[in-house]
Amino acid sequence: MLKYFFRRLLSFIPKILIITILIFIGLEFVPGDPISYLIPPEQMAFMTEETIANMRENLGLNDPAYIRYFKWLGNILKGDMGYSLINGVKISDIIWTRLPATIELTALGFAVATILGLLFGFISALKRNTPIDYSLTALGMVGVSIPEFFFGLSAIVVFGLTFRWLPPGGRMTPGQPGFFQRIPYLVMPVLVIGISYTATLMRYTRGSMLDTMNKDYVKAARSKGLSETRVNLVHSFRNAIIPVMIIIVNRIPILIAGTVVIESVFNYPGMGKLILESISGSDMPVVMIATFFIALAVLIASFLVDLLSALLDPRIRFGKM
Amino acid sequence: MEKDYILQVKNLETRFKIGKKTVHAVNDVSFNLRRGTTLGVVGESGCGKSVTALSIMQLLPKAAHIEGGQVLYTPSPEQTLNLTDFKRNSKELRSIRGKDIAMIFQDSLSSLDPVYSIGWQIMENLRMHEKLSKKEAKEKIIRMLGELGIPSPEDRFKSYPFEFSGGMKQRVMIAIGMICNPNILIADEPTTALDVTIQAQILALIKQMQQEHGTSVILITHNMGIVAEICDEVAVMYMGRVVEFGSLLQIFENPHHPYTKALLKSVPVLGMGKDTELESIEGTTPDASTVFKGCEFEPRCPFAMKKCTEEHPMVCEIEEGHEVRCWLYEEKCKDDRR
Ligand SMILES: Nc1ncnc2c1ncn2[C@@H]1O[C@H](COP(=O)(O)OP(=O)(O)OP(=O)(O)O)[C@@H](O)[C@H]1O
Ligand SMILES: [Mg+2]
Numbered sequence: 001m002l003k004y005f006f007r008r009l010l011s012f013i014p015k016i017l018i019i020t021i022l023i024f025i026g027l028e029f030v031p032g033d034p035i036s037y038l039i040p041p042e043q044m045a046f047m048t049e050e051t052i053a054n055m056r057e058n059l060g061l062n063d064p065a066y067i068r069y070f071k072w073l074g075n076i077l078k079g080d081m082g083y084s085l086i087n088g089v090k091i092s093d094i095i096w097t098r099l100p101a102t103i104e105l106t107a108l109g110f111a112v113a114t115i116l117g118l119l120f121g122f123i124s125a126l127k128r129n130t131p132i133d134y135s136l137t138a139l140g141m142v143g144v145s146i147p148e149f150f151f152g153l154s155a156i157v158v159f160g161l162t163f164r165w166l167p168p169g170g171r172m173t174p175g176q177p178g179f180f181q182r183i184p185y186l187v188m189p190v191l192v193i194g195i196s197y198t199a200t201l202m203r204y205t206r207g208s209m210l211d212t213m214n215k216d217y218v219k220a221a222r223s224k225g226l227s228e229t230r231v232n233l234v235h236s237f238r239n240a241i242i243p244v245m246i247i248i249v250n251r252i253p254i255l256i257a258g259t260v261v262i263e264s265v266f267n268y269p270g271m272g273k274l275i276l277e278s279i280s281g282s283d284m285p286v287v288m289i290a291t292f293f294i295a296l297a298v299l300i301a302s303f304l305v306d307l308l309s310a311l312l313d314p315r316i317r318f319g320k321m
Numbered sequence: 322m323e324k325d326y327i328l329q330v331k332n333l334e335t336r337f338k339i340g341k342k343t344v345h346a347v348n349d350v351s352f353n354l355r356r357g358t359t360l361g362v363v364g365e366s367g368c369g370k371s372v373t374a375l376s377i378m379q380l381l382p383k384a385a386h387i388e389g390g391q392v393l394y395t396p397s398p399e400q401t402l403n404l405t406d407f408k409r410n411s412k413e414l415r416s417i418r419g420k421d422i423a424m425i426f427q428d429s430l431s432s433l434d435p436v437y438s439i440g441w442q443i444m445e446n447l448r449m450h451e452k453l454s455k456k457e458a459k460e461k462i463i464r465m466l467g468e469l470g471i472p473s474p475e476d477r478f479k480s481y482p483f484e485f486s487g488g489m490k491q492r493v494m495i496a497i498g499m500i501c502n503p504n505i506l507i508a509d510e511p512t513t514a515l516d517v518t519i520q521a522q523i524l525a526l527i528k529q530m531q532q533e534h535g536t537s538v539i540l541i542t543h544n545m546g547i548v549a550e551i552c553d554e555v556a557v558m559y560m561g562r563v564v565e566f567g568s569l570l571q572i573f574e575n576p577h578h579p580y581t582k583a584l585l586k587s588v589p590v591l592g593m594g595k596d597t598e599l600e601s602i603e604g605t606t607p608d609a610s611t612v613f614k615g616c617e618f619e620p621r622c623p624f625a626m627k628k629c630t631e632e633h634p635m636v637c638e639i640e641e642g643h644e645v646r647c648w649l650y651e652e653k654c655k656d657d658r659r
Contacts, residue, residue, distance in 0.1 A: 214382075220432035223380055224446040224497070225418035228410050235434055242436070314436060314481045 121205020
């Protein structure tokens with residue numbers, strides 16, 4: 001297992017490097033002068049052309065691209081990501097206020113949706129061809145075919161504005177920053193962000209369950225005199241989730257990308273909303289860095305799910321597959 | 322001598338419902354298993370051997386159900402249970418599965434759960450039925466693995482199924498089956514997936530287990546050679562029915578049913594003369610969902626009469642313990658049982 005862990009960890013490094021290169025190239029093509037986001041704007045206002053040219057030399061902006069790339073990478077690692085073009089705030093500061101909000105939203109959304117998707121798929125398979133199965137399948141179809149922002153807007157209208165059960169948007173009531181005080185704000189976005197993911201997961205789990213329920217080892221387990229609950233959970237379900245892990249890994253980027261829309265719909269101050277705001281303000285450096293963090297989050301999440309797959313399947317752990 | 326039987330299957334009927342179609346997989350099947358002996362169930366592919374075996378402990382697929390008949394299990398002279406009285410996954414039946422009656426399945430190479438170690442899987446059966454500490458259970462399992470010829474059983478205890486060869490997996494399946502010391506072991510073609518040398522080893526192991534533990538065995542096979550080697554009694558099945566039942570000697574020396582005769586001619590039997598020619602049975606098996614008015618074997622039978630197309634033959638006991646389902650022996654019946 002340890003060997004597997006390090007092997008996966010090693011394959012992680014080139015992926016991150018590729019992402020940073022892509023982001024760097026993106027920044028290179030940003031229209032305008034890179035110097036504009038490398039030094040605080042208020043400082044720039046008092047500079048002459050000459051000092052700026054000097055700055056450019058000092059900052060190495062005239063160096064070849066690959067040297068600038070490594071310098072830039074070093075700065076990022078030190079936490080120096082430049083400045084926003086719009087308000088001159090350090091990009092690192094923006095990220096540190098926005099990133100936790102998004103991590104909270106997506107991690108909770110992911111957890112809730114995964115649990116619901118697996119649970120519904122499991123129930124649907126056990127009750128196959130019954131009204132329960134049919135209704136879950138129908139709900140699943142609705143879930144994958146209607147875009148999430150529609151569910152989001154409907155939820156805001158119904159629960160936020162009509163019944164006023166939940167705040168229609170935002171992340172917290174001013175002055176009440178505790179996690180438990182934030183929960184009412186999280187309920188709707190957390191549920192909505194995972195709708196299509198839940199539906200997809202449910203469909204795959206159901207199929208996978210139906211498949212494993214017919215396996216010889218399940219019949220053999222039953223012949224030991226085990227209870228149906230144990231046969232279904234410890235043998236059928238345990239094996240059924242292994243192929244489903246691939247679906248989970250594949251859906252993580254889609255789920256995280258969903259924050260761009262969902263955060264805007266719920267006026268939730270996270271990375272997704274930040275990206276949208278920065279795009280409309282043409283604040284490319286912020287867009288790029290925010291994208292970098294989102295890509296990083298996707299990589300880390302996939303890495304964790306990969307490790308979980310290995311824990312679940314001895315054949316992966318021992319490198320037989 | 323009824324009490325001598327540990328298992329009696331009486332007029333068992335098992336049906337598959339597939340859409341609107343009903344497949345009569347097992348029809349009026351009866352046979353007896355004497356305590357401590359081996360009963361062979363033979364017949365060509367699709368004749369209902371596996372479905373019969375699965376019906377005993379109701380391990381049938383969802384589409385199948387038992388429509389009638391009895392499965393009488395007599396663990397001790399004072400007690401007889403009718404297993405068909407119990408619901409499919411009822412507590413009563415579950416307490417018998419794996420403990421009193423164990424089964425090795427036809428596709429035994431895929432009968433091990435790929436995600437658990439083999440020790441864990443044997444342990445699951447053992448601790449389900451016996452109150453043992455983990456340590457005691459482990460010791461017992463390692464002893465059993467050793468008995469079954471698995472090298473370095475302490476290390477192999479933690480191995481996963483994909484680390485085992487076919488023959489070794491089959492040994493593990495026998496270990497799972499035998500770990501609770503069952504009264505009956507049902508082995509459904511335990512050697513078909515294995516190569517010939519391993520086949521002989523596995524059969525020898527089953528026989529050894531039987532002798533050591535006094536287990537009664539139902540051995541399903543389509544290999545008459547295996548039957549001749551280790552069975553005491555034989556049930557010959559054709560299209561969901563037992564067409565002939567008798568002791569090994571009765572079946573091999575004095576076969577009556579035309580199908581049994583043909584079957585014996587169509588397979589090589591150990592000790593058979595070199596120049597005896599093998600014959601194949603004329604015709605093909607009809608589809609299992611076909612419903613016959615008369616005898617199922619009539620279309621392929623060289624001795625078919627008019628009566629055979631009109632009426633199902635009844636079972637005749639032509640000799641003590643030797644039963645045939647064929648119109649040819651109508652007059653020879655010792656007594657009319659039905
Ligand atoms: N899962 C199933 N669904 C539908 N019909 C089935 C199923 N399993 C068995 N049957 C029917 O029951 C009949 C008997 O099948 P069974 O598996 O008992 O044959 P068998 O004698 O064990 O053959 P083999 O030697 O190939 O194992 C088959 O002809 C088939 O029509
Ligand atoms: Mg079979």
